[in-house]
Amino acid sequence: MKVSLFVSCLVDTITPQIGVATVELLRRAGCTVDFDPRQTCCGQPAFNSGHRAEACQVARGVLDSLGSGSDPIVVPSGSCAAMLQRLPSLFEEGEDHERARSVATRTRELSQFLVQDLEVTDLGARWPGKVTWHDACHTLRELDVHSEPRQLLSEVRDLEQIEAIGCDTCCGFGGTFAVKHADVSVAMADWKIRHIEKAGVKAVVSSDISCLLQLGGRLREMGSEVQALHLAEVLNTR
């Protein structure tokens, strides 16, 4: 199957290894991956802060790069995928609306694509140790993705999955919230991390890059041994 990758701006600039793992994983699952370098950001930072016009300006780049294709658009970040699915409400009429609708209907978060569309759960991965899944808010509540990543992790050799208390509670990132109310945002992350550490895991795994920067940022700051890993990184380990 041919797929288009929307890698997201954060993965592109800060954590390209997650993008590489995603590409390798999709290829292992038999996909041909296309990446259009005209893509930048989905517009979410501006949209969630109440700056709709600026969000539209940036999201038009998504329409230019991905709006005319017919392949599934795979996104290794749940909140960006949710934003792409929201684009028809930002472009209310005309050709842009049609392109936005096309993007929205073709968009899949990574685990959703693997399990629902490809019907693959075993990608031959081996990752020794205990992990816990962090349900990113948009992945869970906007995309309704709950069992898919858990199914994928359950097929990883030597990996044990633990459900930490508050696995579906927000990590405190929330876009500009993380800097507007940085101390509250950090307190929210620390609440989660307390429960993650209590679960005795080696890693907290998610498929939302923002949550991983937030939780990983706090874990590194605290000098914790727990890692914050992307699902693609775990599934791509053999």
Next chain:
Amino acid sequence: MKPLDPIVDLDARSFGRLSKAALANDSLRGALDHVTTEFADRREKALSSAPDWEVWREQARAVKAHTLASLDTYLAQFIERAESNGIQVHIARDREEACTLVGEILQQAQASTVVKSKSMVTEEIGLNEHLLALGLEPVETDLGEWIIQLAGEKPSHIIAPAIHRTRQDIGDLFHTELGVPETHDVEELTAIARRFLRTRFAEAEVGVSGVNFLVAETGSFLVLENEGNARLCTSLPKVHVAVTGIEKVIPRLGDLDVFLRLLPRSGTGQAMTTYQTLFSGPKTDPDSEGPEAIHLVLLDNGRSAQLSTPLEREALACIRCGACLNVCPVYKQVGGHAYGSVYPGPIGAVITPALAGQESAGNLPHASSLCGACRDVCPVKINLPELLLELREKGDEGGRSESWGFTGWSWVASKPRLSSVLGRILTCTLRLTQSSGFLGKWTSKLIGALVPPLRTWQAERELPPMPARSFRQLWKAGLDSEEPSA
């Protein structure tokens, strides 16, 4: 006399200031984490024996949406029938009018002591402050409300006003305020409250209550409570004054059914509220029990303005169960007082700007990570994250610097080449900040000064090691040419 502003400390920056204070208070945070988790767990448990939960939610949402779309008709019907039941109905446009009206009713009744059962609307209008200024003595009789009245505080939760206080706190408060021997035992504390409040019920000339639902069909209104204090407040004194918002009306008595199932399960996790009292007028026979007169004050205070926009109208469907507070990760960390409003949490962040004005409360919609947990639990399916987004769009919380920031960002981010070059400059600079010694220190300072949000981010969060190349560079450098391996 102008009522005191019930919305304490609310200005454009208040959440930032008040949340900092809350985060520094370990006792508050311990109490909050414990009680909100308990409420949420009890709710989950109550739902496990309610297989039709989603059907009920949809039904309740539909009843509210229908009523709010023709609120004027149903209100007129309610008022007409309530008046024919002998209930004296008064309309108040704002807080000031509502306080004045209640004050006048109390003065006519020659009251000096007023017992009150829990009512968020009287908190909204600052009724207690107004009555005190008139020389009257309002006595809260809901245990939580009485505690915070003794402490001189505002409620910090819609249904559990003293949620921020531990029993140790309360024991100390009773000891200093009432002169009783110090105890931290819940039963003993409750017995103390009971002893003190009993005499007040007997003394009071007037009882003030809130209202949960106004029934248009019958002209009657319903009060829900768990402690029995509302029944005492509304049956012992000669006059009963109920105060509520105009949005509380529902069309038929039969519609109560679904709300009586949803509200207690959502709020406290109970299958049924302990006391459900339907008021249908004062006593007509002098030998029977109950008040001789019932007054009902219907408050607008910004509500009719909310009716005009479809999304904000949705917020008027709120039945004040408090479920959205219990699951809100922001509320769980900072508690209700941080919002500076008597209505805290996600619903408070939505309705406070309508009550207090965008100018002073416009920052509240930003006091959320937009996680959506509130939407999942709302019994009437209010789309709270969407409402918060809409209010963010309407407001100008970040001011000019944020607007310019996003204008600049969108200009760059809509140009793939430019944004990739600037992205690389940023990551390369960040790579330097991650190097040790002099260079790392100075580049950190430089980038902190140039990009203030990054400085804030990095103050307590460590970035991952910055990559040598971006994804698009790796793609161009060979990642693009590989074939599927399966």
